[in-house]
Each structure stands twice: as C-alpha cells, then as structure tokens.
Amino acid sequence: MKHSTRIAVGPVQFRIGSDWAGPIAALGHLYAGYPQDDTRSADATVRLFAARPWRRWLRPSVHIGGDFVVPDALPLPLSMGLLAAEMAMNLQVALGWRRHMLLHASAVARDGRALLMSGESGSGKSTLAALLGERDWRLMGDEFTLIDPASGDALAFPRAISLKNEAIAEVAARVDPARLGPLLAATPKGDIRHLIPRADAIACMHKPARPALLLFPRFGGDVAVERMGEGEAFVRLTEASTNYVALGEAGFAALTRLVRETPSFGISYPDSATGIALVEQLWAEAVK
Amino acid sequence: MSAVQTLIDLLAERRDPASLGPGDWDGVIGIARAEAMLATLACHLEATDLPPHVAALFADQRAAAKVATAQAIWEAEMARRSLDPAGVEFVLLKGTAYAAAELSCAAGRQIGDLDILVPWHDIGRAENLALLDGWEWVKQDAYDDAYYRDHMHELPPLIHASRDRMIDVHHTILPRTHRVTPDALALVGDAIKTPGGFRVLNPADMVCHCAAHLIADGDLQGGLRNLWDFHCLTRDFSAADPGFWTVLGRRAAMHGLGAAVHRAARLARDIYGARLPADWDRHDPTDIWFRRRLLARDDWGRATHFALQQAFYIRSHWLRMPPVMLARHLWTKWRKR
Numbered sequence: 001m002k003h004s005t006r007i008a009v010g011p012v013q014f015r016i017g018s019d020w021a022g023p024i025a026a027l028g029h030l031y032a033g034y035p036q037d038d039t040r041s042a043d044a045t046v047r048l049f050a051a052r053p054w055r056r057w058l059r060p061s062v063h064i065g066g067d068f069v070v071p072d073a074l075p076l077p078l079s080m081g082l083l084a085a086e087m088a089m090n091l092q093v094a095l096g097w098r099r100h101m102l103l104h105a106s107a108v109a110r111d112g113r114a115l116l117m118s119g120e121s122g123s124g125k126s127t128l129a130a131l132l133g134e135r136d137w138r139l140m141g142d143e144f145t146l147i148d149p150a151s152g153d154a155l156a157f158p159r160a161i162s163l164k165n166e167a168i169a170e171v172a173a174r175v176d177p178a179r180l181g182p183l184l185a186a187t188p189k190g191d192i193r194h195l196i197p198r199a200d201a202i203a204c205m206h207k208p209a210r211p212a213l214l215l216f217p218r219f220g221g222d223v224a225v226e227r228m229g230e231g232e233a234f235v236r237l238t239e240a241s242t243n244y245v246a247l248g249e250a251g252f253a254a255l256t257r258l259v260r261e262t263p264s265f266g267i268s269y270p271d272s273a274t275g276i277a278l279v280e281q282l283w284a285e286a287v288k
Numbered sequence: 289m290s291a292v293q294t295l296i297d298l299l300a301e302r303r304d305p306a307s308l309g310p311g312d313w314d315g316v317i318g319i320a321r322a323e324a325m326l327a328t329l330a331c332h333l334e335a336t337d338l339p340p341h342v343a344a345l346f347a348d349q350r351a352a353a354k355v356a357t358a359q360a361i362w363e364a365e366m367a368r369r370s371l372d373p374a375g376v377e378f379v380l381l382k383g384t385a386y387a388a389a390e391l392s393c394a395a396g397r398q399i400g401d402l403d404i405l406v407p408w409h410d411i412g413r414a415e416n417l418a419l420l421d422g423w424e425w426v427k428q429d430a431y432d433d434a435y436y437r438d439h440m441h442e443l444p445p446l447i448h449a450s451r452d453r454m455i456d457v458h459h460t461i462l463p464r465t466h467r468v469t470p471d472a473l474a475l476v477g478d479a480i481k482t483p484g485g486f487r488v489l490n491p492a493d494m495v496c497h498c499a500a501h502l503i504a505d506g507d508l509q510g511g512l513r514n515l516w517d518f519h520c521l522t523r524d525f526s527a528a529d530p531g532f533w534t535v536l537g538r539r540a541a542m543h544g545l546g547a548a549v550h551r552a553a554r555l556a557r558d559i560y561g562a563r564l565p566a567d568w569d570r571h572d573p574t575d576i577w578f579r580r581r582l583l584a585r586d587d588w589g590r591a592t593h594f595a596l597q598q599a600f601y602i603r604s605h606w607l608r609m610p611p612v613m614l615a616r617h618l619w620t621k622w623r624k625r
Contacts, residue, residue, distance in 0.1 A: 001588055013341065015314050017588055040341050041313035045321075047588060067321045067589065096321075098352040099344070248355035 001047065006038065007031045010146065010157040010205050011100070012093055015042035016085065019050050020060065023081030030082075030160040030181050030194055033202055044092035048084055051075065064088035068095040080187050082194070086162060093144060093157070094242040100146035100155060101247055101254045104240040107140035107154055107209075108132045113287060114154040114209035115279065116145055116262070117217055118240045121189075124219035127167040128275055130195060134174055135276075139201040140209065149247065149254040152261065153208035161195040168193045170272060213286040214264040217275065221268045225278065228264040291315025291587040298329065299516065300561040305336050313342050315587035322589035323512045327353035327396030353396045357387045360399040363453050364388060364486060367404055370421040376414050377487065379405040379479045381458065381497065385488040386517065393520035397513070401445070401454035405489075407476050408459045415443055415457065423448050423455055431620060439465045439609065461497045462505055465609040470500065470543035491525040491532065492539035499552035500545050503578075504607060507600040511582045512559075519556040523563075533565045555579065 001017030003024040008014070009031075018024050046066040050056040060078040064070075064087055073091075076084045094102065105118035106129035115137075117125040126142040133139030140156035147154055160181065163171050168191060172180060181194035214233060228236075237255055238244050244251045263286050269275035295316045297303035308316070320326040330346035331353070338346065364384050371378055380388050383399035406414045423446040425433075436444040442458040460472035475497075479487045489497060498521060502514040526532040540549040554575055556562035559582065581600050584593040591597060605614055 015318075039310035039339075041310065041317060041339065041345070043341070043345055045314070045318045045589060047590070067318065098348040246352060246355065248358065250351075250355075 001049070005031075006036070006040075006042065007089075008035055008037065008040070009089075009159045010141070010155060011043075012097065012157070013037075013040050013043050014046055014089055014092070015044070016046040016048070016089070018048040018081075018085075019056050020048070020062070020078060020081060022078060023048055023062070023085045026082040026181065027085055030196055033196065033199055035202075044089070044096055046085065046088040046092055048081065048088060064091065066092050068092055074188070076187070080184050082181065083184055083187050083189070083192055086159070086194075089159065090143065097146075097243060098246065100148050101244060101251050102242050103145045103147060103237060104143070104242065105145045106142045107145040107156065108137040109140055109154075109156075109209040110137050110283070111287070112207075112209055113212035114140060114145075115213045115215065115283060116154060116211055117215045118237060119217050122219065124217050124269075124272075124275060126161060126163070127170065127219075127272060128217060128279065130161045130163060130167070130171050131174075131272055131276060132279065133161075133197060133201060134171070138204065138209075139197045140205075147211075147254050147258060148208065149250040151208065152210070152254065152257050154211050155208050156201075156205045158197045158201050158205050161197060163193045163195055165190045171195060211258060211262045213283055214259070214262045215279065215282070216264070216266045218266065218268045219275070221270065223270065223274060223278065224266075224268040225282070226266045228266050230259045230264075233259040233262075233264040290583075292319050292583045292585045295319050295323075295325075295329070296512070296559050296583070299325075299332060300559070302561060305333055305338055310339065313339065315589075317342070317345070318587065318589035319585045322585055322591075324398040324510060325396075325513050325516065327398065328393075328513070328516060329396070331396035350396060353398075356399060357394065357397075359453075360384050360402065361387055361484075363402045363451070363455070364404075366421075366448075366451070367402060367418075367455060368486070370417050371406075371414060374413060374417055376406055376410045376417065377476070378414070379476055379487045379489060381405055381461070381489070382501070385486075385494065386521075388484055388486040389482045389488050391521065392524055393517045397517070401456050403456045403458060405458045405461070405472075405476060408472065411443065411457065411459045415446075418446055418455065418457065422450060426454070429624070431624065435617070439463055439613075441466075461500050463608050465613060466504070467607055468500075468504055468544040468548075470496070470545060474542070491521070491529075492536045493543075495521050495525065495536055496540050496543050496545045496549055499540070499549040500543075503548040503551050504545065505604065507597070507604040508578065508581045515552065515555055515559060515582065518552045519560040519562050522553065522556065533568060537567075551575065551578065555582065559583075 003021050004017040005024050005027055006015055048062050051063050055061055061075040062081050062084040063075045064073055064084050105116045106125040107114050107116050108129050119125045129142045139158055141158050142161040144157040145154050179196040184192040267278050269278055320329045327349040330349040364380055381403035383397055384402055386394040426445045426447050433444050441460045441463050442456045445454050445456055447454050461470050475493050478490050480490050482488055498518045540546045553564055553568050555578055557564050581596050586592050
C-alpha cells in the first residue's frame with residue numbers, strides 16, 4: 001500500500017497499510033517510543049483504504065480491513081483516521097489472535113501482580129487504568145489483557161490509551177501534553193483523545209504478571225462493593241473474551257483457573273477518586 | 289518475486305523456507321490468511337527451520353486448527369445423533385469429510401460449515417429431524433428460500449441455535465439447474481465408511497466433488513485451498529492405488545465432470561507441481577485465465593484483477609442456470625436491493 005508502518009504492541013506485531021499519509025503519521029507520533037524490529041514478520045495486517053479510488057480525495061472515507069474484515073463496518077471520515085486505525089488494530093487482534101486468551105479488560109500491575117478490570121464501554125475501566133498508570137502502577141493495557149493458557153499469567157497489550165469524553169479532561173490535567181494525541185471530536189464513539197503510556201510501561205510490556213484481583217467496575221451511583229462468585233465471574237469473562245470458544249479446552253482451563261485463583265468483585269463508584277481509593281483498598285486485601 | 293508465487297512455491301516445495309528474507313514473510317502470511325490457508329502452510333512447514341516469530345505464529349495456527357477440527361468433527365457427531373436413529377444415511381462432504389477420513393489435506397484445513405449429502409428422497413426427513421434437534425433456518429426472505437428449494441443442490445442453510453454452527457444439507461453436489469448433473473444416487477450408494485463410522489465419498493467421487501466445487505461451481509474464490517485439497521487427494525490416492533487415475537477418469541466421465549477434473553489436475557500440476565500420468569498431462573490455452581484468477585492477490589492480501597474476478601463471477605452464474613432463468617433471477621435480486 002502507498003503508506004505503511006509497523007508497530008509492536010505486547011506480543012503482537014502489526015503491519016499497517018494506508019491509502020493516506022495522515023493516519024500513518026498520527027500512529028507514528030503515538031507509537032514513536034515503542035520497540036521497533038524491522039526484521040520481525042507481522043502477526044496481523046491492517047489496511048485502511050478507500051472503497052472507491054476517487055474517495056481518496058473526494059470526501060475521503062476510511063474503510064477498515066486487513067486479515068479479517070467485518071463486512072458491514074461503517075467507514076470513518078479521514079479526519080478520524082487515527083480512530084479507524086485503532087479500531088482496525090483491535091479488530092485484527094480480537095478475531096485473529098490465538099496464542100493467549102483475549103479478555104476485553106484493562107489491566108495494571110504492581111510488584112509483578114496484576115489487577116484486571118473488565119466491563120463494557122462506559123464502565124470506566126479504561127479511565128481507571130489510565131489514572132492508576134499515572135500513579136505507582138504499571139499500565140498493562142486499557143482495552144485487552146492476554147492470559148497465557150500455559151502459565152495463567154496476564155500479558156500486557158499497552159496500546160495507546162483511548163480516552164473518551166469526560167475522561168479526556170480528567171487525565172489531560174495530570175500528564176505532559178506531549179503524551180497526548182490530537183483531539184478527535186464527535187466520533188461515533190464520542191470525543192476521543194489518545195494517551196501514550198509511560199515509557200516504563202512500554203519498556204516492560206513483555207513482562208508477565210500473575211493476576212491477583214479481578215474487578216468489574218461500574219461508573220456512577222453510590223459506592224458499592226460486591227464479592228462475585230466464581231461462576232458469575234466465569235460467565236462474564238466468557239462474554240468478555242473474543243477467542244474463548246476458538247481456544248477450546250485450553251480456553252476453558254485458563255478461564256477456570258483464573259476465576260478460581262483470583263478474587264473477584266463488582267464495584268460501583270461515583271467518581272474517579274473514589275474508584276481509585278476502592279481499588280487500592282481491595283488490592284491491599286487481595287495481596288495481603 | 290510476488291508473495292503469492294512464494295506461497296505456492298513453499299507449498300509445492302519448490303522453495304526452501306530458509307531462503308526467504310525477513311521482509312518476505314509478511315506477504316506470504318497475509319495471502320495465506322486471505323486464502324484461509326495459513327494453518328495449512330503452518331502444518332506443511334512444521335518440520336522446517338523458521339524465523340522465531342514465524343515459528344511462533346505457525347505453532348498458534350496449528351494448535352487452533354486442531355481445536356477447530358475437533359469442533360467440526362463434533363458437529364458431524366451431532367448430525368449423526370440426529371439423523372442416524374431415524375435411518376437417514378448421510379455422507380460427509382468437503383472439510384469435515386477430509387478430517388473424518390484423516391486425509392493429508394485435513395492438516396490445518398479451515399472448515400466452515402458442516403456439509404452433508406443425503407439421498408433426495410430423505411431430504412424432507414433430514415430437514416425435519418434437524419429442526420427438531422435445535423437447528424433453525426437462517427433468516428432470509430421467501431424468494432431466497434424458494435430459490436434454494438427449487439433450484440439449488442442443498443436446503444436453505446440451517447444454523448444450530450445453541451452451538452451457532454451452520455449445516456448445509458445437500459442432495460447432490462451441483463445446483464439442479466447446472467449444465468452438468470452428477471449421478472447423486474451413485475455418490476451416496478458408493479460412499480465408504482471411515483474408521484470412526486462416518487460415511488464419506490469414495491476416493492474417485494471425493495476428487496470429482498472437489499473438482500466440481502472448484503471448477504464448475506462458484507467463481508474460484510478461495511480456489512487455492514480447494515486446489516490444494518485436489519492436489520493432496522489425488523497424490524495420496526494414486527500413491528495408494530496405481531490404477532486410481534484410470535478409475536477417476538471413468539468416474540468423472542460418468543458424473544459429467546471429465547472436463548472439470550482434467551482442468552483441476554492440470555492446474556494442480558501448474559501451481560503445486562502435481563505429477564500427472566501421460567494421458568492427463570495435457571495442455572489447454574484457457575488454463576491461463578484460471579491460473580491468473582487463482583493467483584490474483586497482492587502482497588497485502590488484497591484481491592487483484594477486478595475484471596477477471598467479475599468474469600469468473602458471471603461465468604459461475606452462466607454455468608449454474610439457463611439464460612432466461614438467470615435473467616429472471618438477476619432481475620428479482622436487483623429489485624430487492
């Protein structure tokens with residue numbers, strides 16, 4: 001393709017091609033500090049392309065594709081090319097990755113042990129992970145966490161964090177502006193701004209961490225903490241996994257082990273400060 | 289050299305994987321994925337020395353293919369438990385059949401739907417049994433439903449409500465309106481049993497079906513994989529039985545598939561280096577269009593040669609139904625858009 005780049009996030013090496021220079025340059029800014037190995041073959045191919053040749057210039061709209069294509073995925077205007085790239089990368093990992101069990105969950109680690117947070121969009125899992133990652137936690141990822149079926153360890157997928165709506169101002173106030181991407185206003189997912197993870201989080205992205213705590217956060221409402229049984233955590237995580245079925249017995253074994261060995265809680269919190277305090281408190285009990 | 293050429297050279301063992309540079313693997317992997325052959329390639333190169341990241345990806349693919357194959361066989365077992373007690377005898381087709389019969393092309397082969405063949409007189413019972421046992425119609429409109437029932441070689445696709453897997457119940461191997469009408473009764477009647485107790489087509493019929501699927505039906509999308517099936521099947525069957533090619537020739541003629549099987553054999557020779565007996569080792573100038581269509585992928589895994597794709601798409605419909613019917617069908621489809 002006309003423009004291309006290579007990005008390694010956690011264990012996944014991407015090859016990204018684009019009909020336009022813009023999205024590649026934007027990725028170049030976000031991923032400049034990630035390790036580069038040009039001799040390494042790509043695990044996943046991402047394509048950002050114009051459905052018709054003239055749509056490169058005339059009302060340019062970005063279709064997402066690659067190894068896996070979702071037939072009815074809507075294209076995005078070129079001004080949201082970075083979001084298209086992010087969605088396309090997620091799509092390839094979600095549908096193609098088989099080495100680990102993929103959980104739709106954010107994760108942070110401390111002292112070699114991991115806190116996993118699973119929830120739907122809007123649950124606050126990304127914001128909590130981003131904020132914890134600015135404190136004395138190592139950010140492992142805001143979107144996907146990989147579980148190694150052999151060891152049971154969590155592996156990081158620290159892509160650029162996708163901050164949404166109110167979370168943008170909250171996080172932007174605390175970080176060096178050079179670590180922020182451009183503001184993508186009024187996308188189908190709301191306002192979006194990317195945050196580059198801290199250099200130390202990127203430097204140790206290959207280091208596994210043993211899961212110690214599993215949280216299912218819910219943003220809004222009064223403070224509540226509810227211990228969750230293994231069965232419920234299991235079922236919720238099967239729904240949060242994109243490759244649980246494809247992994248067969250290995251996926252079942254990995255997930256059973258995870259919910260048996262890791263205490264799980266559902267938590268509600270009205271604001272981030274309370275959420276962080278709750279997390280710290282539950283963590284202190286979990287690793288005691 | 290183009291990546292698609294490298295891919296077929298690796299499969300045909302014309303090229304040593306050690307000779308690939310670091311930049312060569314991206315295209316090979318991308319195209320193999322697009323052709324649903326990545327796990328096939330991974331199995332084919334299992335014993336060779338590969339760069340570490342390629343080796344790791346290929347190991348993932350082999351493990352995933354093993355799970356997928358077990359799931360496909362389980363789906364066949366589900367069909368058996370549904371149909372067998374009622375005495376509806378069915379024959380496994382395509383990927384599931386290759387896996388059940390433990391044929392070499394099953395190594396890493398992607399299996400989509402469960403394809404089974406039942407005798408025409410049992411098709412209604414097979415459908416009722418499937419509906420009783422949790423399969424349901426994939427939602428579609430009345431025209432599509434009637435189209436399948438009146439003109440196709442299979443029932444409208446059914447999907448299992450809890451396992452989310454599709455089953456295609458065939459009563460023959462080409463559409464009823466196709467210019468060629470294979471002998472469906474002979475296909476079922478001469479089927480053989482696998483050690484696991486499933487019925488599959490006998491070797492010559494299996495190859496005929498593979499060629500029919502590749503050459504006579506459809507627009508050659510995914511053709512590299514079907515041709516790989518054909519290549520592995522004919523290579524293994526002729527190694528086990530020196531008279532295989534003769535039997536195949538007779539059987540193909542009986543089904544009206546002589547031209548399709550001969551063309552598939554020539555393409556397997558040209559693309560995967562198959563060795564053919566003298567009376568099969570022919571040349572046909574029109575093969576070049578098939579070769580170009582099969583190899584129409586660029587290094588990013590994108591389909592190329594748009595006009596050629598369209599031509600093969602039109603050809604597939606031309607073979608499938610007589611012109612007046614085709615016109616009416618396209619008119620209806622167009623109005624529904």
